Amino acid sequence: MRPLTVDSLNPTFQKVEYAVRGELAIKAEGLRDKLKEDDHGLPFDKVISSNIGNPQQKGLDQPPITFTRQVAALMEWPELATLAPNVFPADVVERAKELSTEIGSIGAYSHSQGVPFIRRNVAKFIEERDGYPSDPNHIFLTGGASAGVSLLINMLISSPKAGILIPIPQYPLYTASLAQHQGLPIPYHLDEASGWSTSVESIEEALEKAHKEGVIAKGLVIINPGNPTGALLDEAIQEKLVELCEKYSLVLMADEVYQNNLHRRETHPFTSFKKVVSKLQSPIPLVSFHSISKGVSGECGRRGGYFECTNFSDEVIALLYKMVSVGLCPPLSGQIALDSMVRPPKPGQESHELWKKETDTIHAALADRTQAMASRLNALPGVSCVDSPGALYLYPQIKLSKKARDAALAAGKEPDAFYSLALLDETGICVVPGSGFGQKEGEWHYRLTCLCPGVDEYVGKLERFHRGWVEKYGEE
Numbered sequence: 001m002r003p004l005t006v007d008s009l010n011p012t013f014q015k016v017e018y019a020v021r022g023e024l025a026i027k028a029e030g031l032r033d034k035l036k037e038d039d040h041g042l043p044f045d046k047v048i049s050s051n052i053g054n055p056q057q058k059g060l061d062q063p064p065i066t067f068t069r070q071v072a073a074l075m076e077w078p079e080l081a082t083l084a085p086n087v088f089p090a091d092v093v094e095r096a097k098e099l100s101t102e103i104g105s106i107g108a109y110s111h112s113q114g115v116p117f118i119r120r121n122v123a124k125f126i127e128e129r130d131g132y133p134s135d136p137n138h139i140f141l142t143g144g145a146s147a148g149v150s151l152l153i154n155m156l157i158s159s160p161k162a163g164i165l166i167p168i169p170q171y172p173l174y175t176a177s178l179a180q181h182q183g184l185p186i187p188y189h190l191d192e193a194s195g196w197s198t199s200v201e202s203i204e205e206a207l208e209k210a211h212k213e214g215v216i217a218k219g220l221v222i223i224n225p226g227n228p229t230g231a232l233l234d235e236a237i238q239e240k241l242v243e244l245c246e247k248y249s250l251v252l253m254a255d256e257v258y259q260n261n262l263h264r265r266e267t268h269p270f271t272s273f274k275k276v277v278s279k280l281q282s283p284i285p286l287v288s289f290h291s292i293s294k295g296v297s298g299e300c301g302r303r304g305g306y307f308e309c310t311n312f313s314d315e316v317i318a319l320l321y322k323m324v325s326v327g328l329c330p331p332l333s334g335q336i337a338l339d340s341m342v343r344p345p346k347p348g349q350e351s352h353e354l355w356k357k358e359t360d361t362i363h364a365a366l367a368d369r370t371q372a373m374a375s376r377l378n379a380l381p382g383v384s385c386v387d388s389p390g391a392l393y394l395y396p397q398i399k400l401s402k403k404a405r406d407a408a409l410a411a412g413k414e415p416d417a418f419y420s421l422a423l424l425d426e427t428g429i430c431v432v433p434g435s436g437f438g439q440k441e442g443e444w445h446y447r448l449t450c451l452c453p454g455v456d457e458y459v460g461k462l463e464r465f466h467r468g469w470v471e472k473y474g475e476e
Contacts, residue, residue, distance in 0.1 A: 015179040024420055025051050028430035044428035048458065050448040051430045053227075053392040055298030060451045062298050065358055067351045068340040071095050072302075075106055075336050089350035095343075099336060106332040112325040114141025114306070115332075118339045122306050125342035132278035138309045138317060141338065143330045144300075145257050145291040148307035150177045151323060152287050156218040156251060157183035163210060165203060165220040165250070169395065169437035169445070171227045186210045186217055187438060192397065195386050196229035198222070200240050207248060219251040220244070225258040225270065228395040228437050228447040230370075230388025232268045238276045245284040252277075254288045257305070258391040260295035263367035268389035277310055286310040292337045294392065296362040304334025304341075369450045370394065376459050380466050382475050388450075395434070397445050398466075399476035407473065416444035422469065427461040 006014065032047045034040050048059060055062035070088055074080055074096035081093050088096075102117035103110065113119065119136040126134035142148040153164060153174075163184035166174045170187075178185050188206040190196045203220065210217055222241060224233045233241075245252045254273040262270055277286050291305035309317060344359075345351040373394055374387040382399035400408075400415045408418035416433035423446075424430050434445030452458045 012180050012182060022432075022436060023417070024424055024430050024432065025049075027421070028424060028428075031424070031428065042428070043426060044461075047428045047430060048452055048461075049430055050452055050458075051432045053294060053449055053451065054300050055294075055392075055451050056300065060449075061453060062362060062451060063358065064299065065297055065340070065355065067092065067345055067355050068297060068299065068337055070351075071099070071340050072333065072336055075099060075103075075332075091345055091349040091351050095340075099339065103332065103336075106336065110329045110332060110335065112327070112329050113137075113321060114139070114330055115335055118335050119306075121339055122308075122342050126272075126274060126308060130272055130275035130278065132275060134274075134308060138312060140307050140309075140320065140324060141330045141335050142305045142307060142324075143303040143334060144293060145255070145289040145305040145307070146173055147303075147330070148287075148289050148305060149173055149253070149255070150180070151320070152219075152251075152253060152307070153177045153183060154181045155320065155323070157181045158218070159216070160184075161214055161216055162218050163215045164253070165206060165217055167198065167221065167223060167226070169228055169434065169439055170221070171223060171255070172436055174221055175438075183218075184210075184215050186215060189440060190226070190229060190231065192386065196226055196231035196395075198231075198233060198237060198241070200237075200244050203241075203244060217248060217250060219253050221253045221255065222273070223255040224273075225261060225390030227255075227258065227391055228393045228432075229386065230258075230391040230393055230395070231386070232262070232270065232390045235271050235276060238271060238273060239280060242273070242276055242280055242282050242284060246282060251285045251287065254286060256288055257291040257294045259290065261366065261391050262363075262389070263370050264389045270390070274308065274310055283311055285312055292334060292341050295341065296359045297337065297341050299334075299337045302334045302337045303331050304336075304338040306338065366392065366450055369452075369455050372455050373448075373450055373459055376463065380463060381470055383466065392449050392451055393447050394450060395437075395445050395447050397434075397443060400444050401474045401476045404469070404473035414444075416446055419444070419469065420446050423462075423465050426468075427465050429458070429461055429465075 028047050049057055056064060070092045078100060081088060103115055119139045122139050123134035123136040160182060163186040164178060165186045165188055168187045168189045175185050186206050188203045190198055207217055252273060256272060259270045273286055274288050288308045292302060293300040345355045370388055374385045377383050377385040377396045383396050385394055385396035388394055405415045408415040411418055414435040416435050420431050420433045431446045431448045439445055
């Protein structure tokens with residue numbers, strides 16, 4: 001019998017890379033296990049998972065929203081309402097009854113596109129947010145936004161020369177999905193000097209280069225607010241991007257999962273691409289993604305999200321339905337949490353006061369941490385960091401000396417990965433090197449979350465490490 005070897009498998013499996021869960025994350029888990037030993041010999045007492053936007057992860061400990069968990073509890077075990085009659089607020093009990101009537105047991109498959117009742121509630125959420133109609137039949141509930149992104153990229157890649165425009169830096173999901181589905185990334189660079197802004201000129205330059213190389217651009221990815229940058233687009237540039245998609249016949253893929261993570265709402269508000277496309281009466285095909293994993297809900301493990309298709313024909317919607325039906329249905333726990341996210345308690349309802357207190361506290365903590373971390377990182381020698389107005393991350397640039405770069409080369413590592421591994425070994429802080437997101441040649445970055453409590457201790461470790469690094473390797 002022939003053995004099963006890597007070389008005998010689908011070659012796209014080897015091409016897929018996902019830095020957020022890559023070398024550093026794997027090493028961090030090993031260190032976490034080592035800390036359980038009595039004589040572990042490590043210079044730190046905990047591993048800080050700053051590599052991923054996973055708010056409720058142990059060590060980050062963002063508290064769940066009570067309303068979401070109470071509704072989930074009654075959906076899991078409806079008898080709780082009777083067994084604990086004074087525990088659950090009246091609006092929670094009523095919500096659970098309403099959902100139970102529509103869904104039945106959450107142990108059964110739902111409609112492959114998602115529970116129709118919940119899709120109608122998502123459509124209402126979109127209409128109230130944007131002021132334009134939304135069709136629940138063009139909304140697909142998903143196991144997190146990532147599942148929808150992968151499906152749409154798979155759909156668009158029609159030949160080995162088909163490609164998707166992706167921002168640099170980008171969330172590694174996009175390059176991983178393109179590798180998996182044998183598509184080509186068409187990178188366009190964001191402008192760090194102007195707060196990681198997006199320019200039409202940069203995208204057109206990328207399109208021209210792709211055309212010369214025989215690559216057919218099928219879609220444009222916009223992450224707004226940005227990941228890893230946290231940058232927010234204003235409506236003027238959004239309108240130009242829509243016009244660009246019209247000019248080049250591109251499908252616009254709007255990753256908007258951080259739309260509720262806004263740290264300066266007065267000066268940096270969020271506007272959806274659905275609203276812009278509707279206002280302009282543009283014919284471009286638009287796919288908008290959202291998730292329960294971010295915002296203030298942070299319910300990553302429940303795997304819930306949706307995508308909405310705008311200006312898609314019934315024939316294309318039917319094909320998408322056929323593809324999602326292969327997977328039977330998205331997780332019911334994620335669908336229920338999504339319903340709680342798009343239908344939070346209203347003023348006057350029993351749960352509203354606590355819901356508002358919890359969400360306001362999370363928003364304020366993220367905004368304060370982001371500002372404090374950016375300020376302190378910018379005070380370090382050779383570090384510059386855009387004070388992010390949105391999302392959950394900072395993406396500082398680090399200047400690395402020739403001595404440090406030579407040491408990285410000798411170790412067989414990218415310079416920012418070499419820096420990040422040393423940071424993990426000395427402090428227990430796990431970040432993601434910028435080489436995993438893409439960056440201009442000769443520049444180095446890392447991404448870290450603003451979810452970690454205890455900013456003084458957390459940033460203090462970063463500061464001490466960086467100063468020790470500069471003392472060892474010198475400044476650029």
